[in-house]
Amino acid sequence: MFGNRIISVTYNTVSVFGSTSAITWTISGLDVTLGLSSLATALDPADYAGIEAALDNHKVSLYFTESPTNPFLRYVDIELVSKLCHAKGAIVCIDGIFATPVLLSATKYIGGHNDVLAGCISGTAEIISQVHNLHHVLSGALNPNAAYLIIRGMKMLHLPMRNHIQLYSAKDNQSTE
Numbered sequence: 001m002f003g004n005r006i007i008s009v010t011y012n013t014v015s016v017f018g019s020t021s022a023i024t025w026t027i028s029g030l031d032v033t034l035g036l037s038s039l040a041t042a043l044d045p046a047d048y049a050g051i052e053a054a055l056d057n058h059k060v061s062l063y064f065t066e067s068p069t070n071p072f073l074r075y076v077d078i079e080l081v082s083k084l085c086h087a088k089g090a091i092v093c094i095d096g097i098f099a100t101p102v103l104l105s106a107t108k109y110i111g112g113h114n115d116v117l118a119g120c121i122s123g124t125a126e127i128i129s130q131v132h133n134l135h136h137v138l139s140g141a142l143n144p145n146a147a148y149l150i151i152r153g154m155k156m157l158h159l160p161m162r163n164h165i166q167l168y169s170a171k172d173n174q175s176t177e
Contacts, residue, residue, distance in 0.1 A: 051084055061090060
């Protein structure tokens, strides 16, 4: 999974959350302060021609973005990007930081009280196994108190989800009237 080119998104070097960009560049072995560009390509997420060119010209192993992006709330055509990347054998990673719990932000949706930092991944068993192994190497672990806070938040998750459903149902009914 690792060791090839990574495609990430950018808007004048600020596209995704700063720490997310730092992690992407670090994992790729790219030191952006030195201007190295052999292992990563940064593109505007709406530049689908640029994504295709990067896929055609490099052995891309990973496409990474947020959708919607933080802080600009720009959306990525996930279906199109997935088709382009999967056709070339690249993995697509979408950070759903502002999305609903389809792709979970444990910090925002499951924690719910702004007192825990956590997340989760979804994917094939092979990808999850690779990430799990890397996770062990990097020594990331949720401490017992954070785990308790996540469990507490899960018990209350039905309340914000019910509110989302009611809000969007009301908007949908208004638009059809």
